[in-house]
Amino acid sequence: MNDFAGPVFRPDDAAYDTERAGLNLAAEHRPALVVGAVGADDVVAAVRGAAATGRAVGVLATGHGPAVAAGDDGVLIATRRMDQVRVDPARRTAVVAAGARWRHVLAATTPYGLAPLNGSSPSVGAVGYTLGGGAGLLGRRYGYAADHVRRLEVVTAEGELRRVTADSDPELFWALRGGKDNFGVVAEMEMDLFPVGRLYGGGLYFPGEATADVLHAYAQWTRTVPEEMASSVLLLRYPDMDLPGQLAALRGHFVTHVRIAYSPDTPTRTADGERLIHPLRALGPRLLDTVRDMPYADVGTIHHEPVNASYVSYDRNLLLHHPDPAATDTLLTLAGPDAGAPFLAELRHFGGAYARPPETPNAVGGRDAAFSLFTGTGAATTDRAARDTLHRKLTPWATGGANLNFLGVEDATPAGVRTAYTDDAFTRLRRTKSTWDPNNTFRLNHNIPPA
Template identity: 50%
Template structure:
């Protein structure tokens, strides 16, 4: 590759430049990436120029759309921001959408809704569609339709050699397999073509209980038993949130320990299926209803403001309710330490089906997610012992829910998947330029 300046017309910012701090800012505020240069990409051509610059100078490359899932703090190197690449194009006849690298899920939902279609987005509309999908993508309707990665038709990707590739299952089966599950290890995806599903409305919402009035462990046991009775098309999760007593929260949440079950279902018998849950105790809030898919983000009501957080996950072979009850106690409001949110996702259904991608642990039956607010050391003091309790039934971790643990890559893939991913990484990125991520070279 010739030593030519490909970045002459590309916005490049360095520490101290006006706009640098705003450009690198993301949803995660607990730590920052401080690159030697940040390239503000507005097109695939801009991404090509940035990658060629990094390659010619032997610099590590990171990419950021929204900054939700940053692996950790870093200094130096190159950061490519893609938030300006925000075009969404829907083909209602083909039931597909083309989404650029900086698109957020809320944009895709809004673009697909007029056609009675929906993407397989997650619970937060502000999350970037591309990064979410490259890490697997556990959607609101996951048990009915599977992972978001299972529905990708094609990817446009800039690899370490500065080449823009159009990747499909037929054109590049190995690279296609690696990209969908391998995160940002193989290059910068500039655009995805994804399949949409014919969903206009769903039955969903949250059934919440006061964890001081109803035993959370008993609720968890009842939830686990209930999941054995529901059809594969019903997707749900159990959550426990110890809200602090602060003015920023609505009065009905301040200082409360809220335990809830969240549901999303496209069938006609949703009311009958959730009826047993309503009998578990006094209900603090009940938002279960038939809703337009465009309102599906209200099921979880994830925070929409930037903040500091750390989190991790455990994919379980089964939900051992006794062990999970110990975790509830270890992270609950009486345990001390930082605020910790627990969520348990019911897996199975379409998530267990094989697909031509590298999303691992499809045999998992439940996913436990813990998210703490505050500093890293305090977070790890809570997270590590809690996940240790689940170790006997843990088969791995989920890349989508590894927040701020860039030096902790063990368990993100099973041995066979990791071996194949590492071999492909050596072929497509031999210098490991794309290492500002949950890097495959560290997954040993």
């Protein structure tokens, strides 16, 4: 396995530890080989070499959402060097290489007044996010990112580089968009762009004593807002210490952070955004209020998430119907300022275009959800138990599903992965897996086993 243009790292190499590390360290990779791919040919060589020796293959772009750690029987393909982005402004499309992060895509598209269906963090990898569905700040208006993929260049389990479209390979194209890296390694993706040059967005940071009023008002407010309004609420106690990127005004505070992203049809309608969020601003004083008219290039500031800082987070996700006052009180009791919760909790508004089937069908599930509940905590058993209590108590309002991109290492089991799909879709995915990867070579992930 020496036919690579990019670097190759083995456990005894000095740079091995740096190369194998993702941002979320909840799963620690120690593969036999890390291939620093610089192009599709390197991906092909890595998959062929792994298949010839019976090794599992995993993909590492940024490592935000780890699933299964690559052990010494695995080959890890690090795609971060493949970060090219090409834009066709006339067709409103972008071609994105395997390791490009959303910040690379935004830098290439926003000068044309065009926006991708990116996630909340500019440091997340565009391809992995999209293949897992992709629920971002334009999703209520346009749908999942996976709904707007036109073409994929995929290295299959046989080591073949294949151009996959709805016409060339309809079943594989269906499965890849929602099935993530279970069916091959995507070397390149072509996707739609949208004419969104500006947003009315930012954060309303309320103190802990306002949390009850904010949560109940937010739950009612989301029943009336248009599809152009995307929002979420984060409940988090900020550490009382200086951390990179942490706003000084939030240090040591329990914060109820309402995130706003309003994308009107025309920039002149941003005044509607002010009117729409007035009921939330009227709830009381805020620690910070950063909601403003902004260029879409600044979209990554809305959620104010850590950038390129390693962390350990055991994530869980639950999709919910619209919460009633009892559900909101449950969230408040177990994750609010008086709970002492050792986890963060985010309630993200779904619905709108998320609920509509795409023009070209795909495997993405969860279209019946009104909200997503995401939680993240540390490795301690007691912290994870507290987090799980919240999920269990909210079960009466749950759809029974989950969002694949928001599942963590504890749900990288067949039962956990199964919750991200409808029954029919999961059965179909397993059949497709049997066709394209019968030996389950691509199993270092939230795995879909062959039928």
